[in-house]
Amino acid sequence: MxxxxxxxxxxxxxxxxxxxxxxxxxxxxxxxxxxxxxxxxxxxxxxxxxxxxxxxxxxxxxxxxxxxxxxxxxxxxxxxxxxxxxxxxxxxxxxxxxxxxxxxxxxxxxxxxxxxxxxxxxxxxxxxxxxxxxxxxxxxxxxxxxxxxxxxxxxxxxxxxxxxxxxxxxxxxxxxxxxxxxxxxxxxxxxxxxxxxxxxxxxxxxxxxxxxxxxxxxxxxxxxxxxxxxxxxxxxxxxxxxxxxxxxxxxxxxxxxxxxxxxxxxxxxxxxxxxxxxxxxxxxxxxxxxxxxxxxxxxxxxxxxxxxxxxxxxxxxxxxxxxxxxxxxxxxxxxxxxxxxxxxxxxxxxxxxxxxxxxxxxxxxxxxxxxIAEKQFENYNLAKSKKENTPADKTNYKTLRSKNWKDFLPKGQKSDTITTGDLNKDGLEDLVMVYQPEKLLKQENNTVRTLRILLKQNDGNYQLAAESKGAVGGENMNNTFFSGLEIKKGLLIINHDYIRGSSVHKYRFQNGGFYLIGAESLTGDASYYSSIDYNLSTGKYILVYDNTEDNKDLPKSSKKEGLKKLATLPNIETYEIYSLEVDGHMF
The missing domain is CATH 2.40.170 (Maltoporin; Chain A)
Known part of the structure; x- marks a missing residue:
């Protein structure tokens, strides 16, 4: 041997x-x-x-x-x-x-x-x-x-x-x-x-x-x-x-x-x-x-x-x-x-x-x-080498103040989506961006999307308030597709779609940070519909299952209320999507 x-x-x-x-x-x-x-x-x-x-x-x-x-x-x-x-x-x-x-x-x-x-x-x-x-x-x-x-x-x-x-x-x-x-x-x-x-x-x-x-x-x-x-x-x-x-x-x-x-x-x-x-x-x-x-x-x-x-x-x-x-x-x-x-x-x-x-x-x-193909391969290797040898971004984004949100977008990164709205109830329009690395290939799938929350100050400058690499799914996450974000009634709402369903995560600014206070998940097809609505602040959740076609091979329609109180609410900066389990559902 x-x-x-x-x-x-x-x-x-x-x-x-x-x-x-x-x-x-x-x-x-x-x-x-x-x-x-x-x-x-x-x-x-x-x-x-x-x-x-x-x-x-x-x-x-x-x-x-x-x-x-x-x-x-x-x-x-x-x-x-x-x-x-x-x-x-x-x-x-x-x-x-x-x-x-x-x-x-x-x-x-x-x-x-x-x-x-x-x-x-x-x-x-x-x-x-x-x-x-x-x-x-x-x-x-x-x-x-x-x-x-x-x-x-x-x-x-x-x-x-x-x-x-x-x-x-x-x-x-x-x-x-x-x-x-x-x-x-x-x-x-x-x-x-x-x-x-x-x-x-x-x-x-x-x-x-x-x-x-x-x-x-x-x-x-x-x-x-x-x-x-x-x-x-x-x-x-x-x-x-x-x-x-x-x-x-x-x-x-x-x-x-x-x-x-x-x-x-x-x-x-x-x-x-x-x-x-x-x-x-x-x-x-x-x-x-x-x-x-x-x-x-x-x-x-x-x-x-x-x-x-x-x-x-x-x-x-x-x-x-x-x-x-x-x-x-x-x-x-x-x-x-x-x-x-x-x-x-x-x-x-x-x-x-x-x-x-x-x-x-x-x-x-x-x-x-x-x-032609050999030239494509050569160009890819040149671009890859250039990207790998680009000096590291040494910008201190925590101390950065700028009226232009693009200054908070690191070099070599591309904006995926942005949304604006008041997140901390000061009457100023804040901004949330999601970005990912620039691609060398059209079919490339990035593993990580980064989210940054910029709070507008009274002088008109933006200030970085939070950053997360886990709140938004990457492009190669199985059966999960980031579908956008919005700010509504002071809440940051992040949406994902599945092949047969969707999920929603709601974050609120409190105690100096952004915390997950609500989550929803929906799955189903032509024969059934299952949803769960979880209020993390109270710990209460409602689970609904609807057998839409009265299929005898599937469980009967039902509605259940439960309680799962967390010791601390998940912080957006450390939270990983789908790491929280509630009654068999992942958030």
Whole structure:
């Protein structure tokens, strides 16, 4: 473990592939077929309007690669493959078929070795996304541009596995030094403080390249350090999933997958491995017919009722199903229909609107934009360096007196909003400003907004009375959006919105400072409405819940009065928004 110490400090937040692994099988059935298919017409029920049928048409070349997708939503997508051996398209064109003429181009530019050099998405003549790929000895770097500016940088660094010890039990076989790999993945957004650090491994069994172990975990400098997922494959099929802790231990519980003789997933057990298959927390069982299509899906969970979905099929002469009817445990269900046409031996291959000439045209545009993107990146770095090297603001704002409120706005800061009104009942118009750092990038989200309260003096000058970095939410605060402030009846009122609600904080000048004396919160949607009004001066609050649609799955409408008296009222200079809890509500 000595050689691995440096390595163990790197851990990955992995998204479980489990749900997509299992759920993906249903979608695979829709687009899975046999034979030399020319077109596939797929008819499905619209989930939001059961009477409406959604029809999608897919066209294929003779290598069974998708050439065109005709969507039921007035749009088409064409696919172009530069080489006969390509599985993934190098050019994709999405376009509307109504009068909007909206188009989107996705294109890749690779070198002869197959390395990606440039890629991007062109929308309405502008590069919506643009990627520059750079390669060094053991490092690949991708710079992601959007809306004419740098957005994110990703790096992938290869690990010399011979210089690191593998945690005990992680690789249960003798592994191939040439086929196995390890990569340190990092990504940093330029527009926020978001940062990811992942470590990903693949160990291939020596002499059996279809048997392998993959695992990944969070780095030590990100959230949930050391946590991740471990997977084992046999004959290219995932047979086990475990969880990783501390970058060095695997769980004794997880998922075990079992396949039938045809390689179809037969069962998915979730639980403690020592107790499987007799005892489990969750289980899915799959039964197939002679054509390899799933005819029964059984879902079990501990202390839960068994749920079964049965499938019925009709087939064409090529043994491709043309209708799949799902029958659920409650008797409900739906039907998906498919219609195929097949290539005849000497028939010409289908084509679409794309060609190598068109691909070369877009590659030319892709390459022409590279120096522009490089200049954008250079300008950003120059502006960043200038900002970082700007001398610190040494103004003593506490002693500053000025008739111009802008003199209280620090250098490098930009005013967000201001409001005026009498806050201390002296008949003079005071001013409150909210500001945040000037942005180097349009999409940048500042973490902090600063609020300053300026009291007007008899001589007409402003004087700084209070400053707060916690009373107003920053731009990257989850589901909270600063929506303004006002002075009303001597109170400073600060408003925030949520996706489904809002909050109000009321401050009053008393005892030489500004104190929170009232707070309101409102949440809800079409089915319910919940509000709380809290008077901090008296400690009394009123909580109202209204089940607007008499939904039996929601609590009944109610009104509650309560008391929560604080020893001292929160001062605006030290108060952090949503740090105060009252009856389950945060203020």
């Amino acid at each position: 000595k050689k691995h110490k440096r390595f163990l400090k790197i851990v990955f937040v992995a998204v479980s592939v489990l749900s997509s692994f299992v759920q993906g099988q249903a979608f695979d059935q829709e687009l899975n077929f046999k034979g030399s298919v020319k077109t596939l017409t797929l008819e499905k029920q619209n989930d939001s309007d059961k009477k409406q049928k959604l029809i999608t048409i897919f066209e294929y070349d003779k290598n069974q690669r998708k050439l065109k997708e005709i969507s039921p939503y007035n749009s088409n997508t064409d696919y172009f493959y530069l080489n006969k051996s390509d599985i993934k398209p190098t050019l994709t064109k999405w376009y509307r078929t109504d009068n909007s003429k909206e188009t989107s181009i996705e294109i890749e530019d690779k070198n002869k070795a197959g390395q990606m050099l440039l890629s991007g998405t062109l929308k309405s003549g502008k590069w919506d996304y643009y990627f520059i790929h750079d390669y060094m000895s053991n490092l690949e770097k991708v710079r992601w541009f959007t809306d004419g500016e740098i957005y994110l940088e990703k790096t992938e660094e290869k690990i010399n596995l011979n210089q690191f010890d593998i945690p005990a039990g992680f690789v249960p076989f003798d592994w191939d030094r040439k086929l196995s790999s390890g990569i340190i993945k990092k990504s940093k957004e330029y527009t926020s403080d978001r940062y990811n650090h992942d470590v990903v491994f693949e160990f291939v069994e020596k002499g059996n390249p279809k048997n392998r172990v993959t695992f990944q975990y969070h780095g030590n400098d990100v959230y949930d350090a050391g946590k991740g997922y471990w997977h084992r494959f046999e004959n290219d099929r995932m047979i086990e999933e475990r969880y990783i802790y501390g970058a060095s231990e695997t769980s004794d519980f997880g998922h075990r997958y079992i396949y039938n003789a045809d390689g179809k997933l037969k069962s998915d057990y979730y639980g403690y491995f020592s107790q499987l298959p007799n005892k489990f927390l969750q289980r899915k069982l799959y039964t197939y017919n002679e054509n390899g299509d799933c005819i029964k899906e059984t879902s079990d969970a501990e202390n839960e009722k068994t749920y079964i979905i049965n499938y019925k099929y009709t087939y064409d002469d090529n043994k491709n199903w043309t209708s799949q009817t799902s029958i659920f445990s409650d008797g409900s269900g739906s039907t998906i229909k498919r219609k195929f046409t097949y290539y005849k031996p000497e028939e010409s291959e289908l084509t679409n609107s794309l060609s190598e000439a068109i691909y070369n045209q877009y590659v030319k545009e892709l390459r022409a934009y590279k120096p």
